[in-house]
Amino acid sequence: MTSDVPSPDDLTPELLAAWSWHCQGLDGSAEGLAAEDVYSRYGWARSVGGGNPYLTLFSRAGLGREAADRALAELRIHELPSARGCAYVLGRDHFAFVLQAGRESGQAEVRVLEKLGVDPAEVDALAEDVVTVLDGCDGPLDPAGLRDVLGDKVRSMGEEGRKKGVSTTLPTALGLLQRDGRIRRVPPSGRLDQQRFGYTTWDLPPSGLDDEQARAELLRLYLSWTGGAGIKEIQWFTGFTVAQSKKAIAAVGAVECTTAEGAQRWMLPSDVERLGSFRPGGTPQLRLLASSDALVLLRRNAAELIADPVVADDVLNGGSALSADLEDHIVVDRGQIIGLWHYDPDAGKIAAWLFPDLEEPQERAAREEIVRVGEWIAQDLGDFRSNSLDSPKGRRKRIDHLNGLAGLGA
Template sequence: MTPAVLSTQTLTPELLRAWAWHRQGLDGSLSGKSSEDVLDHAGWARSVGGANPYLTLFARAGIRRGQVDRDVAGLRIHELPTARGCTYVLGQDDFAWGLQIGRDAAVAPFKVLARLGVERGEITLLEEQVLHTLKESSEPMDPKQLKDELGESVRSLGEEGKKKGAATTLPTALGLLQADGRIRRVPLNGRLDQQRYAYTAWSLPQSTLDDDAARARLVERYLRWTGGATLKQSQWFTGFTVAQSKAALAAVGAAEVSTASGDALWMLPDDVERLSAFTPPREEQIQLLAGTDSLVLLRRNSGDMFADEDRGRKVMDTTVALQADLSDHPILDRGRIIGLWQYDPAKERIAAWTFAKPTAAVTTRIAEVQDWIRQDLGDFRSFSLDSPASRQKRIDALEAAGS
């Protein structure tokens, strides 16, 4: 069979926006799927104590918070440190090799401890003491409880340690244990959008992949989730070196494709075939997503999602399309950002600014997401330290722009 050949001229920003939208399952193709299926198809959901994992699953499959929390409790999905050491919500089939990808980041803090006079053997002993303590406990324990229980085994590193972000030896031990799958972090109230955790013992079977194979698997998943990305974009997400990235791309047989804008995208061979036959949808497909949604975050290319006429739009004197990461959440139609939103819990409603007069489909979707936030979440936090007070100026700015 002759491989598909894509014309550079046809790979316009408009087509590629719709293609990424489709690959992310935001076109309704994931409706009714499980949380694990959605994360496998669309990509791991970034979790920084915010509500993005919930909206990721609601937008694509209509999954409500109660089901997501049950899936977390049942270990069908879980929040783990993986690529670049960042925490994402993963499906259970990805737990072991996902932790393997993040192992180097877990080891990195020990370099700081070594400069403070901490030997590796001290941390190894502390790891064993933490694990023993958790196995003996009938309930998960938070860091303060562990510190109190372990006493002098947890060493304070003084003012110098605080300056370097290592007040005691406990966080490094916890990070290493978690990276090994020997303990796991549990949200205290069962919710992913609240940054209060405890730890419990775990016995996750180790990954059967070597490091090269694990990197190749992540690159394969990443290209499948995005529908294609530049080398630089893939490196940002994975944290791999150029040599590691190129080896992984070769291992999955990725093809380099030139676009009308001059970018070179790496794509899986099957996606080259699919894109050659892809036709963008004609009807509106409206979604409200988090600023850290996989559609935006995996490639950090939100600027590509604005139409030319909207690239100069500003919020609080900042040109939105020029930001590496969105400060507000996007309203999108088939991959194009057509507006921005924040949730105002005081008024129990969404403050939205659409760049053009909202259509009936836009108004309907805003109302649906607004009702879902009220009923399921109570608020929509971007990250752990987000609060209604901290985002009030942005809420006011969006309401002013929308009026």
């Protein structure tokens, strides 16, 4: 396999950006796929109560909210605690496996309660009581409703617990049941861009994988979605230890490649082979993506995707807070960030700043895409939030800043 490894000189930032773009299905290759297939093939969508799960589907497969909400209602997609215990929207093929891969994160919450004097057996007993209550309900029950029924079986952890993020024992019990596939969260509105949930019982069959096999499968998916990643990036996304990462890398037969800039990337053997014949598209392929889109979130590498070093320096140090975690949403062309945006519900359109010195076809295509996505947001979503705490008032400063950079005034 060593002879098949690409030369470092060939693995330029431009090629690797376009390669990641392709691996994310943003080059048109995902057009027309079902929602569950988009998430399975190209990466789960980080949710946190924002619009990213919808824009992920729209930007890759052209799917609107109706198709996404129908897939959610039919349990073809679902939001579940996944890698590192973080919530992602994913396709049904990954439900059982992802709960297996993220099970260890649930035990961390149990250990926090244990340090506060709660025996794990108490949490287990509460979990069984939750299942009993939900079994007797006609529909989903929210946490407040569960607390009313369970009464003093839910223990308050007082001020000390609140400081540690566990005000009662109920969230931990709910989390354990979710990770065991015995209950699931249901949004009352049927939408993915909010964080109010009820709970209902579930009987998800186990994955059939042991923990080591689940970690290997998670790494295989991650490398296929990213097109290759460094060891620190792998550990950030997966939460694996160094030893677990090395075992998973060996299990999937990943190949170590050196980029033109001297960075090390692990790639799947099949991707090494495909990359050898990969050629980036020559015409603009504009997409507006969320700040939490898989293209930038999976490797947290937004800074690498700004081609112009002068613009990158201005953006990174000039108040736009574009770094590992983005404050603004992004305009992207073939894997390279060329602008920033937010939706302005007061104006009913997108406020955007395109970086200077773009080629005329690229700028024209970007402006057309800005209008197209803005109209879709207005008609399909009503607003586009980064997360559940985002609001039109809260993002006003960012909107005015982008308008100012674009020469439109505050």
